Amino acid sequence: MDKLQINVQIKYGTLICGVILTIVAMAAYWKLGDAASTGILIMTLMQIFGFGIAITALIYTAMNLHLSIEHQTQTVLLNRRKMANEMITRWTSSEMRQYTTKVRQFWQDNKDTSYEAQAESVMADPCLYMSVTAVLDFFEQIALAIRFELADEKLLHDGYTDALKKYWTRFRPLIMRLREEAKSDGILCELESLARKWDLIPSNKRVEPTS
Secondary structure: OOOHHHHHHHHHHHHHHHHHHHHHHHHHHHOOOOOHHHHHHHHHHHHHHHHHHHHHHHHHHHHHHHHHHHHHHHHHHHHHHHHHHHHHHOOOOOHHHHHHHHHHHHHOOOOOOOHHHHHHHHHHHHHHHHHHHHHHHHHHHHHHHHHHHOEEEEEEHHHHHHHHHHHHHHHHHHHHHHHHHHHHOOOOOHHHHHHHOOOOHHHHHHHOOOO
């Protein structure tokens, strides 16, 4: 039995107990009360009943509000996990594997080449450029999902820390080149912000995005 079901049982249990206690209080007062007249006794009993119902209703309303907030919180958390799992699944899709395989092959073929020279090679090869930017855009989408709290950050952090660090480090010169050509620091700025948030960028390599 999960926490929500337990709280629902507590809520209805509280309502039932409130009604029972009100009835018991009325019965006890009827039996033991020393009111001077039947009219006063009836009015007093009605007041006790009304007070008991009011308190029960207040508690019931508070429990409803608490359960509603808790349900919404659980729904948000489930949706974030779902989004993170969808991104993890997309990373292993055949299309993304084609891109990452091409990029890894490029790294292997150019392991002794500077990252600046690699950026030039990527810019000169449309097919390679498409593969690299597709992967970088994937990380940009992850960063946006985390920024707007749409995906579970812990799941994505555990799954992509190493990959994000590798892609940012090796393709930073390319990203800087793209920003220079577009005259905008906003290109892939969410990817950079996420890498900074996860402490993947040395302090002397950080570039603040423009507002």
